[in-house]
Amino acid sequence: MAAGCDLVLTNVLLPGGRVADVSVFRGKVCHVGARRTAGEIIDCRGMTVLPGAVDMHVHMRGRDQQYKEDWASGSMSALAGGVTLVVDQPNTVPPLTTPESFARRVAEARDASWCHYAINGGFVPGCDLLALWRRGAMAFGEIFAAASSYAEGLSYADLRNVLGTVSTLGGLCTIHAEEVGAGPDTDLGSHHALRTPEGEAVSVQRVRDQNDRGCRLHFCHLSCAESVSNAGNSTVEAAPHHLFLSLEEFDPSDARGKVNPPLRPDAVRRRLVSLWDRIDVLASDHAPHTPAEKELPFMDAPSGIPGVETMVPLALAFCRERKIPLASLIEKTSIRPCEILGLPRAGFQAGDRADFGVYPPGDVAIDADMLHSRAGWTPFEGKRAAFPVTVIMGGEVVYSEGTFTLGHPAWFPGRGFIGEELPRNSADTAQP
Numbered sequence: 001m002a003a004g005c006d007l008v009l010t011n012v013l014l015p016g017g018r019v020a021d022v023s024v025f026r027g028k029v030c031h032v033g034a035r036r037t038a039g040e041i042i043d044c045r046g047m048t049v050l051p052g053a054v055d056m057h058v059h060m061r062g063r064d065q066q067y068k069e070d071w072a073s074g075s076m077s078a079l080a081g082g083v084t085l086v087v088d089q090p091n092t093v094p095p096l097t098t099p100e101s102f103a104r105r106v107a108e109a110r111d112a113s114w115c116h117y118a119i120n121g122g123f124v125p126g127c128d129l130l131a132l133w134r135r136g137a138m139a140f141g142e143i144f145a146a147a148s149s150y151a152e153g154l155s156y157a158d159l160r161n162v163l164g165t166v167s168t169l170g171g172l173c174t175i176h177a178e179e180v181g182a183g184p185d186t187d188l189g190s191h192h193a194l195r196t197p198e199g200e201a202v203s204v205q206r207v208r209d210q211n212d213r214g215c216r217l218h219f220c221h222l223s224c225a226e227s228v229s230n231a232g233n234s235t236v237e238a239a240p241h242h243l244f245l246s247l248e249e250f251d252p253s254d255a256r257g258k259v260n261p262p263l264r265p266d267a268v269r270r271r272l273v274s275l276w277d278r279i280d281v282l283a284s285d286h287a288p289h290t291p292a293e294k295e296l297p298f299m300d301a302p303s304g305i306p307g308v309e310t311m312v313p314l315a316l317a318f319c320r321e322r323k324i325p326l327a328s329l330i331e332k333t334s335i336r337p338c339e340i341l342g343l344p345r346a347g348f349q350a351g352d353r354a355d356f357g358v359y360p361p362g363d364v365a366i367d368a369d370m371l372h373s374r375a376g377w378t379p380f381e382g383k384r385a386a387f388p389v390t391v392i393m394g395g396e397v398v399y400s401e402g403t404f405t406l407g408h409p410a411w412f413p414g415r416g417f418i419g420e421e422l423p424r425n426s427a428d429t430a431q432p
Helices: 071-080 099-112 129-135 156-169 188-194 197-210 225-230 240-244 266-273 311-322 326-341
Strands: 005-013 019-025 028-033 038-043 048-051 053-058 083-088 116-119 140-144 172-176 216-219 235-238 356-359 390-393 396-400
Touching: 005 048, 048 311, 048 326, 053 071, 053 311, 053 326, 071 083, 071 099, 071 390, 071 396, 099 116, 099 129, 129 156, 140 156, 156 172, 156 197, 197 216, 197 225, 225 235, 225 266, 235 240, 240 266, 240 311, 311 326, 311 356
Parallel strands: 005 038, 053 083, 083 116, 140 172, 172 216, 216 235
Antiparallel strands: 005 019, 019 028, 048 356, 356 390, 390 396
């Protein structure tokens, strides 16, 4: 290969402590060391450079729900937070439970997304999982063990069946584990009491008990330490709102804090944070609703909060404050999601995807007006966070100082994809 390249990031502090220049050619890292000649040079001295994050749990809305969010606004929000690849969940309206609805969702993302994307397949009894797998579903789920917004909970018999089928495909099931009690859901305290940490932990164990065919399991947004412990050798994710927000920070009637699983008392939150090293993945569960919807009487207000743009900035500020190694943040936001999903990773080695976020040394107080989601609000108002000043995707600067530039976002289909032409940047084991 010629000595020249497309882009060089100079003075990059690598996770191991070495300072080096990262050279990029045709969308991939081609050399780490002394700089090569390039058409564009970005000096990263004094900055924190992180590989582009993968948020493997977002709800990009669109179609009948585009007033909440669509692919354009949601993906721009992702990029502004250092996320260059999102995995969309299938409990859309309509849900992604047929090859036709799945193909329409891919087309919708292809036409509007500013960042890379993958899409999960949904499940209802009787749907054709093999057809969804061959259409390119990255994984199946989140599969609901309890009802939530726009999704019904499965019986354990149906859950056992879907886990068995996905196991034969060699796929992954992502699980929303909760138990929901009976009673009025009138404020944040009762919401927590109806969807208890203990019930969540029991649900995690019961899901594992149904998995008699050895399907790969990934538990979404676990909100308490007991659930993480019950997950065994399954992979687990935690959401920033469960790590960095507690029940006591909100007025009891404030539905902006209403989410499933619920926000927990601070003592429960702190025990979850203590398991930072066991948590495989940080994922936002970005689930935007409008301010008007969140201002409805608590019982009628939908569950869910926006979070894709604030996920990495909050976690970076957390790591700096707690003096947690940046390597652990990179592991949870980039390396492990790629390993779990079979995606080519972004990073600092030759051949890695050239996706990076460049973050300044300081932090700021989060203000909803600075964010890009169509939701227009955030539960993290006033929290300290470090937002990227520059984001690179596929070796191209796609976000810089508040300005977006359309790059070349790509669809990453799952391992079972069979098509006439394999899309660029597909998962590394895309053919069955």
